[in-house]
Amino acid sequence: MKPYILLTPGPLTTTETVKQAMMTDWCTWDEDYNVHIVQEIRKSLVELATAHTDEYTAILMQGSGTYCVESVIGSVIKPNDKLLILSNGAYGDRMGNIAEYHGIRYDMLAFDETEQVSVTYVDDYLAHNADITHVAVVHCETTTGVLNPLKEIAHLVKMYGKKLIVDAMSSFGGVPLDVQELGIDFLISSANKCIQGVPGFGFIIARQSELMHCKGVSRSLSLDIYDQWETMEKGHGKWRFTSPTHVVRAFKQAMDELKAEGGVEARYRRYCENHDVLVDGMRSLGFKTLLPDEIQSPVITSFLYPHAGFDFKGFYAQLKEKGFVIYPGKISQADTFRIGNIGDVYPDDFRRLVEAIRSCRY
CATH class of the missing domain: 3.90.1150.10 (Aspartate Aminotransferase, domain 1)
Structure with a gap:
């Protein structure tokens, strides 16, 4: 109904079959759940993100999309690093708020909410601020609906030798992109957006070589993406803490339906x-x-x-x-x-x- x-x-309108997928209870220690659902989701997400699947991995995290954004910022940016946040709306501003909470060194290039992030300004800023190590940007800023020029921003970030974090919360699965071709190091999205699942967890598509540098960086236990990834790898899909089993199973159904749609x-x-x-x-x-x-x-x-x-x-x-x-x-x-x-x-x-x-x- x-x-x-x-x-x-x-959250958005989901299919009846996605809803029905939540009608079964799952054991978090069982192979049917970890291997045949969680691991298949992780593999499918990487395949959705890039044709170069050997370079990337997927980490699933309990909570909303913001939990995942905070987990990446808190797990990736080291004390001697400096983050540049490109903001033209509430979700770019929220990354600044996260950096404040974590005591992370950062600068913010703020643009009007009704305009795209300016590639010219980003170029000029990176040219004159060599201490920047990472750049973070929201792909689709749902404050207004503006789509930022990700391809051009990514090109600049790579040209200046910086690492790129992309909040693709409202675009991944619904707007075509390839993380390897764009040079994205960490992409963040959520179950209840374009893949058309239900709320309860988010995910990070991470370049494996960069993820290896995240060990021991996070000051949060729950939001440590390296520790979450390591547990999922060694445990063949096991989450560190109780996973949202019904939501995860619904997400697998949503992924199957995305594939069936084309x-x-x-x-x-x-x-x-x-x-x-x-x-x-x-x-x-x-x-x-x-x-x-x-x-x-x-x-x-x-x-x-x-x-x-x-x-x-x-x-x-x-x-x-x-x-x-x-x-x-x-x-x-x-x-x-x-x-x-x-x-x-x-x-x-x-x-x-x-x-x-x-x-x-x-």
């Missing part, structure tokens, strides 16, 4: 069509997008309030009553709301959404 469709950037390219095309149908329909009703089309991701779309005095809560309630749940805005400089295009949702769902909005009073 679907009481409503979630049009959010995660892989990342096919899912990307569907998300793009979802976005196009949504934007065309909303513009026909007089709504305006926050971002210009050329920097907009297909993951989530921000719309400006249509007029002064627009009652978002009332609008939200009307849509929920009609079977759709959307997202409030997250930026300070404009009144916006957001509509997610990812999950088990299709162009016809967005055509129905536009008709539902047409009948709303706002």
